[in-house]
Amino acid sequence: MDFGRLMTAMVTPFDAGLNIDFQKVDALVEHLIATGTTTIVVAGTTGESPTLSHDEKLALFQHVVEKVAGRVKVVAGTGSNNTADSVQFSQEAEALGVDGLLLVAPYYNKPSQEGLYQHFKTIAESVKIPCILYNIPGRTSINVEASTQLRLAQIPNIVATKESSGDFSQIIDILSGAPEGFYVYSGDDFLTLPMMSIGAYGIVSVAAHVVGEEMTAMINAFVEGNLAEAVRLNIELTPVFKGLFLTTNPTLVKAALSTQGIEVGGVRLPLVAADESLIEEVKKRLKKVKDKA
Template sequence: MFKGSMVAIITPFNSDGSVNEDKFRELVEFQIENGTDVIVPCGTTGESATLNYEEHDLVIRACIDQVNGRVPVVAGTGSNSTAEATELSRHAKEMGADGLLLVSPYYNKPSQEGLYQHYRTIAEEVALPQILYNVPGRTGMNMLPGTTIRLAEIDNIVAIKEASGDVTQASEIISKAGDKIDVLSGDDFLTLPLMACGAKGIISVTANIMPKEVKAMVTAIEENRWDDARAMHLKMLDIHNAMFIESNPVPVKTAVSLLGKCEPTIRQPLCDLQPASLETLKTVMQGYGLL
């Protein structure tokens, strides 16, 4: 249902920390112009953890309005409170989102049964296609393949963004439930290996600054041009790694600002990219002809 090159789009702020809707709309347009298949606002790359309810709705509404039906919009509505995630998801549905991205509850560290119940509740309460999001490095717990396979039996749970970094784990889901749930890469540097195993695309950080290149690699894989895809994968490794020299989304938002597309403003407790990291980022971007 949702496949190809998808961007976990950043949320640009003004220098005073407020949401810059005009710049956000320009970023959405930049993505569509460069072939991105799906826009994902208010994911963790969009600093959803520091957006209040009104801002969350503002960003999703602006995205849906700017896209105007040209590509699907999958709204990030996850939370570590099931009730809150359900409410955010209802709002996204009312505004016209095509699907939901639901990060696993962070900090709570629920059991596998708790995870199952969390996602089942949201799926039952909100009739939209839903993408699970497993990112143990940020949530403190790993959703095991068995839990994902159980959740795949629920009709409107259609995909999982797998950011465990474990190709074996993703492969197990594809092997045992690939006819019921799509796997999407949650790590840019694993897009090619995961798609080689049967994943359907990437929800990308790097696409914020190189959407055309991410789309080109995904297209090459879809067209079975493996030599081309492998060359592009290897060529982009340095920029993928640069996006994580400090906590996401600090490097990618800084990179977008260096392209002149937004202010580098980050909300606390995150802070500006440190000087040494900034120089590394600039050097890498220069190597790609971005600066």
Template sequence: MSLKQQLRGTGVALITPFTTEHKVDFDALGKVIDSLINGKVEYLVTLGTTGETPTLDKQEKLDIVNYTFEKVAGRVPVVVGIGGNNTAELVSDLHKFPLDKAVAVLSASPNYNKPSQEGIYQHYKVLAAESPKPILLYNVPGRTGRNMSADTTLRLAQLPNIAGMKEASGDMAQCMQLLRDIPEDFLLVSGDDALALPQIACGMQGVISVAANAFPSQFSDMVRASLNNDFASAKKINDTLLEAYDIMFAENNPAGVKAFMAEQGLIGNNVRLPVVPLSEGLHARVKTYLNK
């Protein structure tokens, strides 16, 4: 089965639960993984930015990846996030991380360095040559400070071992250009929960979602309906989630989605600095939404 078929639908950018002492809460992580698989999401993404990876040390990352594979036990595909702004360090990570059971590596475009488009291209070219698994590009200029242009993406799509992209620029014109020009076997998925429905309508194959951590069944039903061209049903579900998207991203990700999950009894409402929990007023909106 091709990666485009394996990763069609809803992928979830897994949060990392923490205890009140801010240690990784593996029991809660297990509950979250089971909740997502029982909610019928198509695949999981571990060590994405939603997992607070900038505040995880190397051993914690390795432990999370190993635990995730053990808990998932082959029930759904798993993508591992290995991204950053030090190309040489990422090459080392690609060889050191346990990737045998992964179907792909999701790698965010370099943040803070703000490389040129040629720098972004050369960065990914090196990663693709070194990675034991197919690379999924990740364009998220709101976090990285630099948009990966459609032209750069299309150049990268021609390279061996670059198999797809999570597109979170929010630029619909750029997305439509990509959908028009990418190779037939290239996987293009949304990285914006609130735009997933219209982007699938334009031709994307699914989404890597934050919101699905808290609403796996509803969100994945919406995505499946969209992929089946049943946009009336998809819109009905999406309309009920619009307010949740607004609340989740009003202050910080993953503080927003963690507040929802804490109220659902899945995790403790704990994040690591510099992220802080939702403000009292916004958290009250979480409770109101869930009690509707």
């Protein structure tokens, strides 16, 4: 399955009491579709998955699937560090009609590479829909090595990987050994163009919440062979890419959405609101990009 080149890891909108606000979810989904998102990832890290309950996640999956109504793909974040729980959760998400699953590497318990392989294999083989690996050593404390990802790529419904290792040697090894139809996505906005230049297919983005049209233009320019334009746009966008991570994600992207009239509320503890100075810095960087558009 082709999830497109601009997947967005959607924030989870909250009301004043920090409960999920489904009206705000509707508005955000429409905004993402209108600005170029090809797949919405629900309940990933950017969606504050660690502080969403099991039932809240299922309600989100169902709601977004119904709201999207086939216009773009919907991927559910169902991975965890408990294989049995991930299997059950993935099956529940599949039953709700999601198009695919995002499976993060097991965090905290630090399995071996064989343990990682068996974990992902077990989950993928418990469902029929496509699965995307998610390697983010900075958050999980474990790296899913290229050799392990390539073993997993042989499983028919493991169709892609979201690579957030930042290790270009590893990424090249994956790209050079991957079977046809296995896609590598950047997990970092600022590495979108560099990774596409060595063969990655696209990005699972945070910044697309606020610069989706500009990112679409950059990706299209690269795909169409207009490298100079892609480089120009990447240079313009990089301050925004980096600005959104001046403090823990998704604090600043939620604040940035608010400045564009898309209200998504605050963040749940243990995350806290960003300092006003950081919000102003992001607003300044966004304005510079929008003024050039």
